[in-house]
Amino acid sequence: MTIVENPTIIVTGGVDTHSEFHVAAAIDANGGVLGVETFDTTTHGYRELVAWLAGFGTVGLVGVEGTGSYGAGLTRHLVGKGIAVVEVDRPNRQARHRAGKSDSVDAIAAARAALTGTATGLPKSRTGKIEAIRVLTVARRSAGDEWISIINQMRHIVFCAPDEIRARFLDLSPIKLARTCAVLRPRRSSDDIVRFTTLSTLRELGRRALFVREQKERLNTEMRPLINEFAPALIELNGVDYDTAAKLLIAAGDNPHRIRSEAAWAHLCGVAPIPASSGKTQRHRLNRGGNRQANSAIYRIMLTRMANDERTRTYIARRSTEGKTMGEIARMLKRYIAREVYKTLPTTI
Numbered sequence: 001m002t003i004v005e006n007p008t009i010i011v012t013g014g015v016d017t018h019s020e021f022h023v024a025a026a027i028d029a030n031g032g033v034l035g036v037e038t039f040d041t042t043t044h045g046y047r048e049l050v051a052w053l054a055g056f057g058t059v060g061l062v063g064v065e066g067t068g069s070y071g072a073g074l075t076r077h078l079v080g081k082g083i084a085v086v087e088v089d090r091p092n093r094q095a096r097h098r099a100g101k102s103d104s105v106d107a108i109a110a111a112r113a114a115l116t117g118t119a120t121g122l123p124k125s126r127t128g129k130i131e132a133i134r135v136l137t138v139a140r141r142s143a144g145d146e147w148i149s150i151i152n153q154m155r156h157i158v159f160c161a162p163d164e165i166r167a168r169f170l171d172l173s174p175i176k177l178a179r180t181c182a183v184l185r186p187r188r189s190s191d192d193i194v195r196f197t198t199l200s201t202l203r204e205l206g207r208r209a210l211f212v213r214e215q216k217e218r219l220n221t222e223m224r225p226l227i228n229e230f231a232p233a234l235i236e237l238n239g240v241d242y243d244t245a246a247k248l249l250i251a252a253g254d255n256p257h258r259i260r261s262e263a264a265w266a267h268l269c270g271v272a273p274i275p276a277s278s279g280k281t282q283r284h285r286l287n288r289g290g291n292r293q294a295n296s297a298i299y300r301i302m303l304t305r306m307a308n309d310e311r312t313r314t315y316i317a318r319r320s321t322e323g324k325t326m327g328e329i330a331r332m333l334k335r336y337i338a339r340e341v342y343k344t345l346p347t348t349i
Contacts, residue, residue, distance in 0.1 A: 009034075009057030014088070014111025015049075015064045016103045017041075017071035024049050025107035026056050031115060036104045041070070046077040063088040063114030065106065067123035075123050087121040088113050124253030129230045134250045136223040143216040150209040154181065154202060161198045169202070178213070181206030233344040239304035240341075244297040248341055251294035256345045265342045270295040271334040286331065295334075298341070302333045 009028055016023045020041055026034040034056045039045040053059045062078055064071045065088045078085050088110040113119040124130075151174045158169040158177075169177060184206070186199035220242070227235055227245050235245050251268060252259060259265045266272040270290025276283055305312040312333065319329045 010060045011053055011057045012060055012111050012115040013053045013062035014107045014109065014114060015062065015071065015074060016106035016110060017064065017066045017069070017074065018103075019070055021045075022049065022071070022074060023103040023107045024052065025104065025111045026053055027108065027111045027115060028057075029115075031112055033108055036107060038103075041073065043077070046074055049074070050078070050081055050083070059083055061086065061114050063110040063119050064123070065090065065110050068126075072126055076126065079123075079125065085123055086114050086119045087123045088119040089121075122255070122258035124258075125255040126253070128254035129226050130249050130252070130254040133223055133226050133230075133246050136219050136226075137246050137250060140216055140219045140223070143212050143219065146212050147209060147216070150205055150212065151177065154178070154205050154209070157198060157202060157205075162195055165195065165198055165202075175213075178206045178209040182210050231344065231346055234341065237301070237340065237344060238309055239301035239337075244300050247293045247297035249345075251291040252345050259342075259345075262339055262342045265345075266335060266338045268294065269298055269334075269338050271298055271331070271338045273331055273335065284331075286327075298334050298337050301337050301341075302330060305333070305337075 011026050011028065011034065014025045014027070018041070022039050022041060022045070023036065024039060025036045028034055035052075037049075037052055039049040039052070050059070053062070061084045063086050064075055064078070066072075067075045067085070067087045075085055110119070126134075154169075154177055158166055161169075169180065172180060181202040184199050184203040186196050186203070188196050223246065224242050227242055227249065231245060231249055234240060234248065235242065240248075248269075252265075259268060263272065267287070268290050270287045270292065272287055272290075273284035274287050276285040302312075306316065315333070316329055319332065320326075324332075
């Protein structure tokens with residue numbers, strides 16, 4: 001059926017994203033469903049999706065689920081076309097249990113969440129230096145994990161090896177163990193096949209470990225100038241290294257102005273205390289939401305300051321005399337750190 005565009009109708013779209021296709025829904029200003037359709041996750045598919053939505057009227061807003069994963073490409077395309085996009089969370093589990101689950105239902109729910117204002121989060125633009133830092137960080141993290149895995153394998157092999165090999169390698173540091181094993185030249189012997197196999201395996205693991213370590217250093221060399229250029233004030237904060245700075249910048253995104261206030265940033269980092277009062281009991285509890293990578297970065301900054309910053313130690317002592325527990329003091333410190341970090345974010349408004 002041919003769709004005739006009606007410019008008097010304001011259309012709100014919703015998209016349930018997947019790796020190979022997206023399911024889109026279009027609704028009118030009253031929440032009535034105008035149509036549901038499936039599109040490929042290609043540039044041509046994105047164009048068809050936009051044209052399909054525009055066929056019902058003027059596209060006012062599109063709610064996209066997973067703007068940072070499967071919906072990243074579509075989000076960039078929509079924003080490039082000048083269409084407003086909001087990020088939609090996963091549908092409520094209780095509502096899904098009552099109404100059932102399908103791609104069409106999820107797409108309609110995304111559109112209605114955008115229409116009613118339930119979904120208000122602006123997606124990251126993913127078009128600048130922060131996206132480059134994020135990509136490098138993904139590779140750095142996997143290289144670090146692989147380094148740990150390889151060293152643990154080498155430790156286990158050494159621990160279970162014959163006494164001669166065990167005595168030679170047991171107490172070496174990780175980097176010395178990798179370097180020593182990488183230059184081994186074991187001689188094949190029919191009398192002791194276990195010794196030859198153990199040493200040759202340690203050599204291969206040592207070479208692999210050094211390769212991963214060198215790869216991580218190359219990625220660091222590419223990432224650090226980007227952080228220095230994009231957020232020089234952040235890297236100068238007490239307790240902030242390149243790893244924690246990268247996590248915080250990735251959480252903010254290339255368009256940190258989407259974070260409307262310092263309190264919103266604290267919620268994004270999961271350090272804003274959540275009210276948990278009841279009756280005469282007035283208290284707050286730990287926030288278990290937010291970006292957990294940013295939360296861990298702030299936690300690492302706090303630990304560094306606890307160990308090295310005199311101002312932080314004085315604050316802890318004062319709060320302790322007031323009867324605060326260490327857990328409560330830690331939550332306060334993380335909140336203060338989030339406020340300090342927010343002031344250093346680029347283009348903050």
